[in-house]
Amino acid sequence: MKFALAIYAAPFSAQASQTALHFTQELLAQGHEVVRVFFYQDGVHTGNQLATPAQDEQNITEAWRALTRAHDLDVVVCIATALKRGILNEEEAQRYQQPASNLAPEFALSGLGQWVEAVVRADRVVTFGA
Amino acid sequence: MSTLHTVNKSPFAQQTLSSCINICRAGDALLLIEDGVYAALPSSPTAEALKALVREREVDLFALEPDLQARGLDDRVSGWVKVVDYSGFVQLSTEHKTVQSWY
Amino acid sequence: MSRKILFTLRHAPYGSAIAREALDALLATAVFGQDISVLFMDDGVFQLLPKQSPEALPQKTLSSSLSALPLYDVEKLYVHAPSLEARGLTKDELALDGLVSLTSEEVATLFGEQDHLLSF
Numbered sequence: 001m002k003f004a005l006a007i008y009a010a011p012f013s014a015q016a017s018q019t020a021l022h023f024t025q026e027l028l029a030q031g032h033e034v035v036r037v038f039f040y041q042d043g044v045h046t047g048n049q050l051a052t053p054a055q056d057e058q059n060i061t062e063a064w065r066a067l068t069r070a071h072d073l074d075v076v077v078c079i080a081t082a083l084k085r086g087i088l089n090e091e092e093a094q095r096y097q098q099p100a101s102n103l104a105p106e107f108a109l110s111g112l113g114q115w116v117e118a119v120v121r122a123d124r125v126v127t128f129g130a
Numbered sequence: 131m132s133t134l135h136t137v138n139k140s141p142f143a144q145q146t147l148s149s150c151i152n153i154c155r156a157g158d159a160l161l162l163i164e165d166g167v168y169a170a171l172p173s174s175p176t177a178e179a180l181k182a183l184v185r186e187r188e189v190d191l192f193a194l195e196p197d198l199q200a201r202g203l204d205d206r207v208s209g210w211v212k213v214v215d216y217s218g219f220v221q222l223s224t225e226h227k228t229v230q231s232w233y
Numbered sequence: 234m235s236r237k238i239l240f241t242l243r244h245a246p247y248g249s250a251i252a253r254e255a256l257d258a259l260l261a262t263a264v265f266g267q268d269i270s271v272l273f274m275d276d277g278v279f280q281l282l283p284k285q286s287p288e289a290l291p292q293k294t295l296s297s298s299l300s301a302l303p304l305y306d307v308e309k310l311y312v313h314a315p316s317l318e319a320r321g322l323t324k325d326e327l328a329l330d331g332l333v334s335l336t337s338e339e340v341a342t343l344f345g346e347q348d349h350l351l352s353f
Contacts, residue, residue: 001224006351008251014136015164015197016233022196026216032224041254081254112261119265120236124223125349129138129233133344149243149275154316155341230241230350 002033006115009130010042011060012053012126018045021063028071028096036118037068037075039107042130051105061104068106072126074118079109131227132157138164138233141176150232151179156188159222167197170211177208184210194219203219236348238262239270242277244353246295247287252280255353256298262351263305270309270347271302272340273332277353278316281327296328303331311335311343 005024009016027034039046051061077110082103083092089109093101103109119125135154139146144231147162147169154160162169169176170193174219183189192214198204207213214222240259246252263269278305285296302310312324314334324334344350346349 003223009166019138019163022216023219026220030217030220032220040258041250056291080257081250112258113265116267118263118264119175119238119349119351120234120265122349124229125351126223127231127352129231129336129352131345133350145275148350152337153341153344155338226346228347228350230344231352232243233352 002035002121002123003027004035004115004118004125005037006125007039007043007046008041009035009128011046011051013042014130016128016130017043017060018058021060021067023126023128025067028067034071034073035122036114036116037073038115039075039077039082040115041081042085043128044077044085044087047077047082047087047103047107048108050102053097065104065106075107076110076114077103078115079111082109101117132159134158134222134226134229135160136163136231137161137169137227138231140168141174142168143179146232147176148179150230151176151183153154153230154183154187154189159190159192159226161219161222162191162193162211163219167193167203168203169193170198170203170207172206172208174189174208180208181210192218192222234352235266237268237270238349238351239272239343239347241274241350241352242273242280245276245279246285247290247292251353252277252295253293257296258351258353259302259307260305261324263307263315269307270311271307272311272313272335272343274313274316274340278312278320278322278327281329281332282322283326283328283330289350302329304318306345309333311340313337313340321346
């Protein structure tokens, strides 16, 4: 079955971020297709590869990156909500003359249209809110 | 067509679960996750409503096992609550046509 | 392919970004020509109060953006009657025209008619 997943919860702040990760791992383990993962609202902080948790704490950004690489997932971070929260790729950092970029390279920065397109293609949509 | 409802807020602190209970109908399933699993306690302010949901309104009620365990609740779960793991969560999301997340 | 999609808006405006960013998602979905319904429920009904003036915060006025929904062909607009009643409000005093009032049972039926449920 085809799933589209929306994650609104910030990593390290809300358990929902971990719930979404476990759910996605289990979907893939059961052989379902993940059409797209869309990080929106405070969920966009998951894209920040500069997150540096303590050694004995889960690095949820790293976990999402590893899952994305392992399954070649299509993971989109919403550009409008990300930019205002300081999540930028190199292209956007240059465009807005910011001193640094921080988006993990596994994730794409794109618009809500990507989310709508995924919803239309999916058999199931699951939302993870904080 | 039926809906899987997920609720992640404690019923001791918020009305989120009560709102969901009012909208559930026969054939739906309700899954308690994160702080929502405190609703599995028999002392929950929503206990009677949840019991009626299961016994009279034909709604299936579940709580997510790792979230119960994390909070020290696995020995305190009411008799009308079934316990599922992530495999069960995924299964429920395939069995129902839509998933409504209450947060 | 057009899908039946219900946006359920349950959060009050201004205190968090949920209501504003929900509206952005709603308008984006409308632009792509989906069969959209919108339900205001719980504290989401506060999004519909008239005379919102968040200029001093400053934030953008949500109610004026909501009143643009019909321009995007979003015309299936619902409000959960018990949520209004619990807050001492009536449909007639709200800032959006064309709202249809639903009981909890009718909301359950509305859920059952959808392909996808998006919650904000």
